Amino acid sequence: MFLYNHFNINEKGHLCMDGVDTVDIAKTFGTPLYVISRKYIEDAINEYHRIMRANFGDNYTIAYASKALSAKFIYDIIKDMSVHADVVSGGEIYTALAGGMKAENLHFHGGNKTRNEIGYALSVGIGSFVIDNFQEIAIINDLAKAKNITANVILRVKPGVDAHTHEFIQTGKEDTKFGFGIKDGKAFEALNAIISSENLNLIGIHCHIGSQLLESKPFAMAGGIMADFMAEIREKYGITLPHLIMGGGFGVKYTYSDKPESLDDMIKNMADAIKSSCAKNNFPLPHITIEPGRSVVAPSGITLYEVGTVKELPGIRNYVSVDGGMTDNPRYALYDARYECVIADRAGENRDYLATIAGKCCESGDLVTKDIYIQKPQPGDILAVFTTGAYNFSMASNYNKTPRPPLVLIENGKPVLKVRGETYEDLIRLEI
Ligand code: LLP
Numbered sequence: 001m002f003l004y005n006h007f008n009i010n011e012k013g014h015l016c017m018d019g020v021d022t023v024d025i026a027k028t029f030g031t032p033l034y035v036i037s038r039k040y041i042e043d044a045i046n047e048y049h050r051i052m053r054a055n056f057g058d059n060y061t062i063a064y065a066s067k068a069l070s071a072k073f074i075y076d077i078i079k080d081m082s083v084h085a086d087v088v089s090g091g092e093i094y095t096a097l098a099g100g101m102k103a104e105n106l107h108f109h110g111g112n113k114t115r116n117e118i119g120y121a122l123s124v125g126i127g128s129f130v131i132d133n134f135q136e137i138a139i140i141n142d143l144a145k146a147k148n149i150t151a152n153v154i155l156r157v158k159p160g161v162d163a164h165t166h167e168f169i170q171t172g173k174e175d176t177k178f179g180f181g182i183k184d185g186k187a188f189e190a191l192n193a194i195i196s197s198e199n200l201n202l203i204g205i206h207c208h209i210g211s212q213l214l215e216s217k218p219f220a221m222a223g224g225i226m227a228d229f230m231a232e233i234r235e236k237y238g239i240t241l242p243h244l245i246m247g248g249g250f251g252v253k254y255t256y257s258d259k260p261e262s263l264d265d266m267i268k269n270m271a272d273a274i275k276s277s278c279a280k281n282n283f284p285l286p287h288i289t290i291e292p293g294r295s296v297v298a299p300s301g302i303t304l305y306e307v308g309t310v311k312e313l314p315g316i317r318n319y320v321s322v323d324g325g326m327t328d329n330p331r332y333a334l335y336d337a338r339y340e341c342v343i344a345d346r347a348g349e350n351r352d353y354l355a356t357i358a359g360k361c362c363e364s365g366d367l368v369t370k371d372i373y374i375q376k377p378q379p380g381d382i383l384a385v386f387t388t389g390a391y392n393f394s395m396a397s398n399y400n401k402t403p404r405p406p407l408v409l410i411e412n413g414k415p416v417l418k419v420r421g422e423t424y425e426d427l428i429r430l431e432i
Contacts, residue, residue: 006039022035029406034407036407041300061288073419079100087107103125104125107245122143130245131155137190145199155202155204157205157206158207226246240283245291246288250292251294298391301388307380318356326363327398339372347375349375350375401427404421406420
């Protein structure tokens with residue numbers, strides 16, 4: 001009945017998440033509200049461990065992609081589950097450390113890490129830098145030299161795989177701002193620069209081919225290309241790199257029409273391609289890291305809103321306005337994203353009302369989702385939007401001076417406030 005099985009309906013007809021009544025949660029904490037299931041996150045991580053172990057034995061690492069949802073509570077959960085994290089800014093490093101992560105378990109991504117961020121990362125003892133441009137090779141080397149240390153680095157490569165997903169979240173093809181091309185020789189130029197830098201220690205290569213990928217084929221293609229490239233590096237430089245990082249991107253169900261291949265198949269097909277390339281090249285199987293973000297947290301979360309107004313335009317569309325929108329979830333505005341929703345207080349009734357869920361901002365594009373079936377809404381109803389655990393909280397804004405909502409984590413059968421909602425005072429706290 002629901003996309004994920006941590007949801008059910010109780011005797012009052014209310015939507016429950018991990019057995020907790022979401023209408024009660026909305027009453028207690030107000031709306032709009034992000035609600036996250038700790039259990040879902042833990043189960044998702046355990047599932048990744050099971051599948052990675054089945055394919056790679058102990059020779060793997062799961063590094064959670066912080067950008068999907070970065071807050072202290074997430075790191076507090078993952079740090080005890082043998083999970084590392086990928087970070088892409090000084091702010092994410094700071095938050096991960098505040099959440100209890102060890103710096104050595106962080107790897108630092110980003111297409112334009114500033115000098116300050118690099119200095120900060122070195123000073124806390126970051127695990128590794130993922131090199132994305134020529135400029136940072138020199139900066140990291142200089143700053144490491146000044147500290148008399150050696151920095152572990154990983155080269156980000158574009159395997160040239162055209163993954164099928166929204167154009168803005170494709171990253172592994174040739175025309176992308178991320179990484180170095182194999183075909184155009186840039187990856188070798190970068191390798192030359194890294195290898196001749198005294199204070200850099202090259203430990204592996206990395207790719208991330210895109211996000212919300214629903215099929216295993218692009219992962220398998222990228223796996224084969226990357227493993228072949230490791231053999232080419234050995235041939236050219238005599239170095240056998242120990243690490244291969246395959247990025248994230250494993251897709252989730254946002255709507256009933258999304259049909260992702262199983263995670264088992266996606267990872268197995270990727271693993272098989274890597275293994276067969278290694279066998280062909282007589283190359284030892286490297287340590288494999290994956291960086292899932294969305295698939296760990298998106299299904300764990302819902303957003304609860306209160307329905308404010310209902311505007312029916314006969315023959316055109318029914319606009320159901322809620323007390324949030326693009327400020328807490330910009331994904332419709334950015335990617336034309338779709339979501340399933342229910343009226344949480346009448347979750348068992350038929351969904352036979354075609355609605356477009358609109359936000360509060362003065363923007364026609366401020367929609368949460370378009371043309372989906374929900375129960376007939378009334379002002380005052382609680383609307384639950386599913387699968388909002390990733391790239392919602394982390395991409396929220398204060399447009400129209402809208403305070404960002406609080407976040408509640410359901411743990412041990414109880415909703416616990418983890419991030420308080422912003423107040424109007426918060427909105428001007430940095431203004432001088
Ligand atoms: N590793 C790297 C280097 C990445 O750039 C990303 C995502 C990930 C891992 C995690 O990918 P995931 O498992 O979450 O698909 N804001 C967009 C998604 C942008 C993804 C950017 N990179 C959205 O809301 O769909």
